[in-house]
Amino acid sequence: MILEIFLACLLGIIAGTITGLxxxxxxxxxxxxxxxxxxxxxxxxNPLILAIFIISMTTAHTFIDFIPSVFLGAPNEDTVLSILxxxxxLLEGRGYExxxxxxxxxxxxxxxxxxxxxxxxxxxxxxxxxxxxxxAFILISLSLILIFTEKxxxxxxxxxxxxxxxxxxxxxxxxxxQALFPLFTGLFATPLLILSFVQxxxxxxxxxxxxxxxxxxxxxxxxxxxxxxxxxxFLPGVGSAQAAVIASVFKKIKEKSFLVLLGAIxxxxxxxxxxxxxxxxxxxxGVAVFVGKFLPDITLSNLWTLLIVSLIVGVFAFFISLILxxxxxxxxxxxxxxxxxxxxLLFLIILTPIISNWWGLLVLLTATAxxxxxxxxxxxxxxxxxxxxxxxxxxxxx
Amino acid sequence: MxxxxxxxxxxxxxxxxxxxxxxxxxNLEPNFSDISxxxxxxxxxYVKIKGEIIDTQEIFLNDSEYLELFxxxxxxxxxxxxxxxxxxxxxxxxxxILGKVSDYKGAIQIEASKIKIIS
Numbered sequence: 001m002i003l004e005i006f007l008a009c010l011l012g013i014i015a016g017t018i019t020g021l022x023x024x025x026x027x028x029x030x031x032x033x034x035x036x037x038x039x040x041x042x043x044x045x046n047p048l049i050l051a052i053f054i055i056s057m058t059t060a061h062t063f064i065d066f067i068p069s070v071f072l073g074a075p076n077e078d079t080v081l082s083i084l085x086x087x088x089x090l091l092e093g094r095g096y097e098x099x100x101x102x103x104x105x106x107x108x109x110x111x112x113x114x115x116x117x118x119x120x121x122x123x124x125x126x127x128x129x130x131x132x133x134x135x136a137f138i139l140i141s142l143s144l145i146l147i148f149t150e151k152x153x154x155x156x157x158x159x160x161x162x163x164x165x166x167x168x169x170x171x172x173x174x175x176x177x178q179a180l181f182p183l184f185t186g187l188f189a190t191p192l193l194i195l196s197f198v199q200x201x202x203x204x205x206x207x208x209x210x211x212x213x214x215x216x217x218x219x220x221x222x223x224x225x226x227x228x229x230x231x232x233x234f235l236p237g238v239g240s241a242q243a244a245v246i247a248s249v250f251k252k253i254k255e256k257s258f259l260v261l262l263g264a265i266x267x268x269x270x271x272x273x274x275x276x277x278x279x280x281x282x283x284x285x286g287v288a289v290f291v292g293k294f295l296p297d298i299t300l301s302n303l304w305t306l307l308i309v310s311l312i313v314g315v316f317a318f319f320i321s322l323i324l325x326x327x328x329x330x331x332x333x334x335x336x337x338x339x340x341x342x343x344x345l346l347f348l349i350i351l352t353p354i355i356s357n358w359w360g361l362l363v364l365l366t367a368t369a370x371x372x373x374x375x376x377x378x379x380x381x382x383x384x385x386x387x388x389x390x391x392x393x394x395x396x397x398x
Numbered sequence: 399m400x401x402x403x404x405x406x407x408x409x410x411x412x413x414x415x416x417x418x419x420x421x422x423x424x425n426l427e428p429n430f431s432d433i434s435x436x437x438x439x440x441x442x443x444y445v446k447i448k449g450e451i452i453d454t455q456e457i458f459l460n461d462s463e464y465l466e467l468f469x470x471x472x473x474x475x476x477x478x479x480x481x482x483x484x485x486x487x488x489x490x491x492x493x494x495i496l497g498k499v500s501d502y503k504g505a506i507q508i509e510a511s512k513i514k515i516i517s
Contacts, residue, residue: 169420174427362418
């Protein structure tokens with residue numbers, strides 16, 4: 001049994017590292033393939049081991065997936081908001097530091113999730129019905145706060161609404177598969193890549209800089225991340241992207257702190273979705289759905305096994321991320337960044353019809369245009385999250 | 399390309415694209431599928447099916463929330479479904495359903511977004 005657990009963890013770390021590094025490849029894809037072939041695997045092992053593989057892969061992925069976001073400008077839907085602060089630090093020669101901030105946040109998020117699990121198990125069934133009723137109100141209020149705290153309110157509102165309409169159309173487009181991929185790639189990744197190419201951005205030599213952030217700042221960030229993650233982790237239709245938006249409304253968060261926050265939220269939301277599976281019997285993430293299939297009557301002992309495995313895997317993923325970030329820091333200076341952007345752009349364009357079918361290209365083009373418009377008028381990228389917020393607000397209102 | 403021109407172009411493309419996507423989302427639907435072809439591989443994808451309702455159940459969650467559970471069959475098989483609006487489906491009704499394939503406690507089901515009663 002111990003050997004099986006060890007192997008499941010090891011294979012999970014490898015799978016999570018691969019899915020984390022390659023833009024567009026999601027852990028849900030691997031989990032789906034595993035589930036489809038589960039009858040074969042269950043001939044060799046038991047469902048708990050398969051669940052351990054999934055959580056190991058998920059944990060490793062949440063650490064590693066900030067690397068392509070920072071160094072390549074190619075995020076996924078959970079790391080999209082890291083792209084701008086991460087890219088800014090990359091242009092200052094501090095790409096490694098940007099990744100280190102996210103993995104610090106990720107590891108602290110892991111520890112927090114384990115420590116707070118008993119509290120969530122006890123309170124979730126009580127607060128969940130109330131939260132469900134209030135979610136639309138919470139999201140509307142936060143969206144309005146975000147807009148009214150922006151200097152150019154009308155422009156921010158305009159971008160938010162346009163993004164919201166795009167999100168509504170895309171998420172309800174029944175012929176489109178995996179709608180989030182072209183939507184988020186177009187809103188956040190391709191505009192950055194196109195503008196970097198057109199402006200002939202040059203990446204300076206990367207330095208392995210120390211992280212300089214106070215303990216007081218970290219405690220503040222963790223408090224905000226617990227609040228925002230716990231709001232979204234137990235509800236359908238909302239995830240780490242919305243948690244980051246909610247968190248960013250509270251106090252002015254500095255760039256470095258924002259990266260720690262994103263790392264913490266990324267891990268917290270995923271792990272709390274497993275806690276939700278036990279506490280309210282509802283899976284709240286794609287991978288939690290699959291763990292729920294393997295362990296339909298998940299026990300408290302199963303949950304703690306998964307959380308402890310996640311903590312151990314997190315330690316390894318922390319160091320793997322830093323090693324990979326160092327390698328990327330060395331390699332990125334040796335390549336022509338302009339043509340690297342072009343190559344990644346081409347890769348994402350080719351990947352879109354493969355993942356989403358040909359309609360995905362229409363969404364990608366439209367979202368890219370909106371993302372470029374947002375960048376050129378100088379409005380914060382966070383307003384593009386209207387693409388997810390508006391559909392979710394309407395979902396909870398109807 | 400000058401920034402001002404790029405700004406105008408990006409705005410025009412985004413507005414045109416958004417309205418085109420909204421139009422297509424409202425007017426295009428997948429072709430009909432046999433129920434037997436709906437498997438785990440279709441998870442989170444939209445499908446369109448037609449068949450006969452063989453079982454229904456209404457659940458009132460509270461004053462404003464309502465679930466209609468049903469089972470639909472065609473010549474190839476049957477599938478369970480859920481609809482969040484009140485339609486008062488009856489057994490033996492012929493219907494067309496557009497919905498998303500989802501998983502509920504290990505079983506494939508269809509979360510209907512549109513139901514059209516044929517007879």
